[in-house]
Amino acid sequence: MLWFVRSAIVALFPRVERDGVVIPGAADCGLDEFLKRFKAETTTLVWLGTVLGAFVFHFTPLLTIFVPLPAFLLPKGLLDRHAAGITTTSIYLLRQAVFLVKLPGGLCWGADPQVRKLIALPPLGTDPGTWRAAG
Amino acid sequence: MSHVSFQTEHFEAEVDFVVVGSGAGGAAAAVTLARGGQKVAIVEAGAWRDPEHYPQSTFGALRDLMDDFGAQVTLGGAFWPVVQARTVGGTTVVNSAICVRTPGDIFRQWEAEHGLRGLEAGVLAAQDVIERELAVEEVPESARGRSNVLAKHGADRLGWADSHYMKRYVKQCEGAGRCMQGCTGRRKQSVNLNYVPEVLERGGVVVSCAPVDRLVFEGTRAVGVKGRFVHPGTRKPGGEFVIRARKAVVVAASATHSPVLLMRSGLELPALGRFFRSHPGTGVFGVYDDPIDQNVGATQGWASVAFREQPGLKLETLAIPPELVASRLAGGGTVLMERLARYRHIAMWCHAVRAESHGTVKPGLFGSARPVIRYQLNRADMERFRVGMTLLAKQHFAAGARAIIPGIAGLPYELGPDQLRLIEEGPLDPKHYIAILSHLFGGCVMGTDPKTSVTDARGRVHGVEGLVVADASVIPTNLGVNPQHTIMGLAVVFAQALLEQHSGVRVGVAA
Numbered sequence: 014m015l016w017f018v019r020s021a022i023v024a025l026f027p028r029v030e031r032d033g034v035v036i037p038g039a040a041d042c043g044l045d046e047f048l049k050r051f052k053a054e055t056t057t058l059v060w061l062g063t064v065l066g067a068f069v070f071h072f073t074p075l076l077t078i079f080v081p082l083p084a085f086l087l088p089k090g091l092l093d094r095h096a097a098g099i100t101t102t103s104i105y106l107l108r109q110a111v112f113l114v115k116l117p118g119g120l121c122w123g124a125d126p127q128v129r130k131l132i133a134l135p136p137l138g139t140d141p142g143t144w145r146a147a148g
Numbered sequence: 149m150s151h152v153s154f155q156t157e158h159f160e161a162e163v164d165f166v167v168v169g170s171g172a173g174g175a176a177a178a179v180t181l182a183r184g185g186q187k188v189a190i191v192e193a194g195a196w197r198d199p200e201h202y203p204q205s206t207f208g209a210l211r212d213l214m215d216d217f218g219a220q221v222t223l224g225g226a227f228w229p230v231v232q233a234r235t236v237g238g239t240t241v242v243n244s245a246i247c248v249r250t251p252g253d254i255f256r257q258w259e260a261e262h263g264l265r266g267l268e269a270g271v272l273a274a275q276d277v278i279e280r281e282l283a284v285e286e287v288p289e290s291a292r293g294r295s296n297v298l299a300k301h302g303a304d305r306l307g308w309a310d311s312h313y314m315k316r317y318v319k320q321c322e323g324a325g326r327c328m329q330g331c332t333g334r335r336k337q338s339v340n341l342n343y344v345p346e347v348l349e350r351g352g353v354v355v356s357c358a359p360v361d362r363l364v365f366e367g368t369r370a371v372g373v374k375g376r377f378v379h380p381g382t383r384k385p386g387g388e389f390v391i392r393a394r395k396a397v398v399v400a401a402s403a404t405h406s407p408v409l410l411m412r413s414g415l416e417l418p419a420l421g422r423f424f425r426s427h428p429g430t431g432v433f434g435v436y437d438d439p440i441d442q443n444v445g446a447t448q449g450w451a452s453v454a455f456r457e458q459p460g461l462k463l464e465t466l467a468i469p470p471e472l473v474a475s476r477l478a479g480g481g482t483v484l485m486e487r488l489a490r491y492r493h494i495a496m497w498c499h500a501v502r503a504e505s506h507g508t509v510k511p512g513l514f515g516s517a518r519p520v521i522r523y524q525l526n527r528a529d530m531e532r533f534r535v536g537m538t539l540l541a542k543q544h545f546a547a548g549a550r551a552i553i554p555g556i557a558g559l560p561y562e563l564g565p566d567q568l569r570l571i572e573e574g575p576l577d578p579k580h581y582i583a584i585l586s587h588l589f590g591g592c593v594m595g596t597d598p599k600t601s602v603t604d605a606r607g608r609v610h611g612v613e614g615l616v617v618a619d620a621s622v623i624p625t626n627l628g629v630n631p632q633h634t635i636m637g638l639a640v641v642f643a644q645a646l647l648e649q650h651s652g653v654r655v656g657v658a659a
Contacts, residue, residue, distance in 0.1 A: 025480040029489075036485050051207065056383075059217050096481030103558065105579040109227055116475045120207040122488075123471030132470060132491045133441055140208030144195035144380050145236075145356070147153040 014064055015048050020085050021067040022048075022118035024096045025111075034131075039118050042125035051117050066114030069107055073099055076107070151196065151348065152389075154357040154377045159389040161353060163189040165646070166373050166393040167400060168360050168409065171238020172632045173619035173639040174400030175339035175347075176278070180643035181398075182350040184651065189391050190347055191373055193359035193401070194235035195380035196340065202241075202330035206471040209329040212380075213242050216518065220404070222585065224507065225524030226578035228428060230585045232402055236356050237340025239402075240632065243586075244327045244448035244466075245317040245336045247284045248629040249275050250637060251456075262624050263596035264605045270644065271637035278636050282337040283319035286312075291323030293445015295495040298436075299465045300450050302547030310454040314446075314464075317632075325467055327447035358389055359517065363397060363413035363615070370397040370615035393614065395650045398607075399592075400619040400639065404519040407509045407591035407621055410602070410609070412517065417602050417610060419593060424507045424523060425626050427500035427587035431466055431476075432537055433553035434544030435562065439492040442467040456628040460502035461536040463543070468496060476582065477553070478561055487561070494553065497543065499536030500587060502628040503529040509591045523585070530576040533583075538571045555582050587631050592621040607642035618642045 028038030052060055071084040077098030080087065084095055099111050122128055126136040152159060163186075167178040170192040182188045195212070203212045210218045215234035221227040233239040250271055258264040278284075287296065292313065303311035317337040324333055334341065348354055361375035372393050377386035399406050407421040434440075447467050455461040468476065470491060477487050507523030525533065541552045541563070551562040557580040559570050574580070595601025598610040601624070607616040618639040620631055627634055 025484065026474070027481055027485060029482050029485040031486065031489060034489070036489050038485070047207075054211050056217050056219065059219050062219070093481040093483075097479055097483045100480035100484070101478055101557070105226070105557075108557065111480070112475065115480065117207075119474030119476075120205070120210075120471045123469060123474045124205040124207065128470065133439070134443055134470065137204040140203040140205055140212070141201055142203075142208070142212065142381065143201045144197050144212075145151065145153070145201065147151055147155065 015052065017071065018063055018067040018114060019044060019048055021070040021114045022121070024070070024084060024092050025100070025115050026118045026122050027093065036131065037125060037127045039122050042122050042128065044121050047121040048117070062113040063117055066110050066112065069110040070099060070114055073107060077102065150353050152353065152355045153196065154379050154386050157387045159387060160391070161189060162392040162394065163187040163353060164393070164395045165398060166191060166391050167398045168373060169238060169400035169402065169619060170236045170339070170344055170354070171233070171400065171402065171619070172240050172339060172635045174238065174398070175343040176636040176639040177398050177400060177618040177643040178347045178352065179343040180640050181646065182347045182352050184647040186395070186647070188347055188352040189355060190344060190352065191355045191358050191360055191391060192236045194233070194356065196236035196354065196356040197330070198340070199330065199332045199334050202332050204329065206329065206469045209242065213330060220519070220521070222507070222521050222523040224522040226581070228578070228583045228585055230404065230521055230588065232404065232588070235340070236344055236354065237338045240338040241330050241340060242328050243632065245338070246448060246451070246630040247279065247315045247317050247633050250627065250634040251629060254625065254627055257625055262594060262601065264594055267605060267638070267641060270641040271634070274637040274640035275633055278633065282317040282342065284315050284317055285319070286315050287446045287449040288321055291321040291446050292449050293323055293325065293442070294440045295442040295467055296445055296449030296465050298440065298495060298547040299497055299543065302543040303452055305546040306543060308452055308454040310452045312451060314449055314451050321446055323445040325443040325445060325447050328469065355389060355391065360401070360409060361412070361517070363409065364390070364392070365413070368611065369613040373397060396614040396616055396646055398616045398618050398643070400617070403588035403591050403620040404509050404521060406617055406619055408511050408517060408519045410592065412511055412515060415609070415612065417598060419600050419602050421509045421591055423590040423593045423624065424509045424521065425589040426503060426523065426585040427462070427626065428503055428525060428533065428583050428585050429498050429500040430533070430537065430555065430581055430583040431496040431498040432540040432544065432555070433494045433496050434547065434549035435490065435551040435553060436493050436495065436549050440495040441492055442495045443469060453629060455539065456502065459532045459535050460628065461532060461539070462500040462502070462628060463536065463539060464498055464500065466496055466498045476555070478555060497540050499540060501529055501532050501536060502626045503532070505529050506590065525578055527576060530578065533581065534571060534574050534576070538568055541568055541571060556580050589620050589623040589626060589631065592617045593624040594622045595624060606645040607638070616642055616646060
């Protein structure tokens, strides 16, 4: 299921280059490792929501670009048009569902050191994942 | 001194007072009781994390500090997130520590509409003390950052009656812009750093990773709490805990969890879980020619209450982290990335609507402890919501923005100064907006009539002995200002009343 979620996020956050400046995409930001961690450390309900979001993303190109193919089979240009269309669709439930897969994409992308350097923010340290022990 | 955390074995204790929840209300009540010489146990669902344990990333903050990974949403209209923490210190760990005294008109409204008398002097006296103890100060110039300064400039140019840098429970803010992830610099005075440790120093007990499942009753008297430890990492259940209270149980588990806990414990008051209110809000981004770098400087540093009474709004700055901006901005694919490429040039300012609408809080499916919140804004509140967005847009343009990003579904991504009509005449369906509920009230509201309220003016639950609610759930109206100071002031007053009742000793926060 990870590839399914991953491919939706990569389409939502692609690498782009404008005026010689490269904006890293989610795939450049350690997405594979992040998704493994996300799946393991988030709640079951949130992970199910993420998968649902990816499902909606992949099986709605007919609604956005009128192509009867799942998004993971689309060529790059059509996939990009679908990514723009499904995130701004007027159908609220679809928009909200896709938000569920866009959120972990943003969590991965925005925490990446390359991205933070690009937006003049210092790199983040690691999450300790610790707490005060009894005593 | 003892801190009991997750354990697989059974744990039992007996104290004078059990306080459920360690946020603003719970910690203020607990420290007041402890200063009055009482043996207190604070029982907190989340783990105890000190600043060295705080996460760095927003993902880490959702995982380690937020209730239900921040995934709680309202049902009924739009799915708007309900933001609360689940950690020792509660939401004071992840909020912007904004300190606003309870407005005088609120006490008058409570008296006129709910018969609540004699609260003002005690609450204001408690707030005096809390401000000194938690080092309340205005955001220092060095920590304001460009977004906060621009917001003030815009509001001043518009001639708004009130435009100020915030006062916060933050000592010498260094402007790290990381309030939402917990202040690793220990500048923010969240209550896990002061009142909760003081309870330990005074001989109390803190039981963390311990979500209370049920209150324990003997007849009509609350005599303790019980539940099962939950591992903070794996979320696997551990051993049972039972903590008995010789004198009273104080519930301060939040506006969503307190009513659910009371319901799951068998209480059947007609007003329980009703009159849930909030300050729903959203942000409007301004797009500027020069870099703003909104995450440099205080997360929230400027505010205005000029529109608190009419139409019923509070305006503030709010710099959310880039991880959330990435999912908050509309669009996907190349379009989204090109929008994110201008990240340094955008600043988000937000409103909090003093909404009249109210909803309900109930236990989840099959009586689970996960609150189900039904809440939808009525037309008047949506009109306020829209007016607030228009005001923020005007403020951005007055501050020099060349465009604004309203984030309203169906409208263009960016609007210029001559397009504000599109917001003014924008949709009134909440589904078109991206909003959150950050300030929550009600569910166990105070009042004199047991048919329309859950507690009296000292938080004592009607018809039950030894049970007090001391958090935002008792607040019967919207405040129109940030609620932490009111929650803490009320909790202190309620705890002082308990001390008087049980020992005849009156001890304030500054004992």
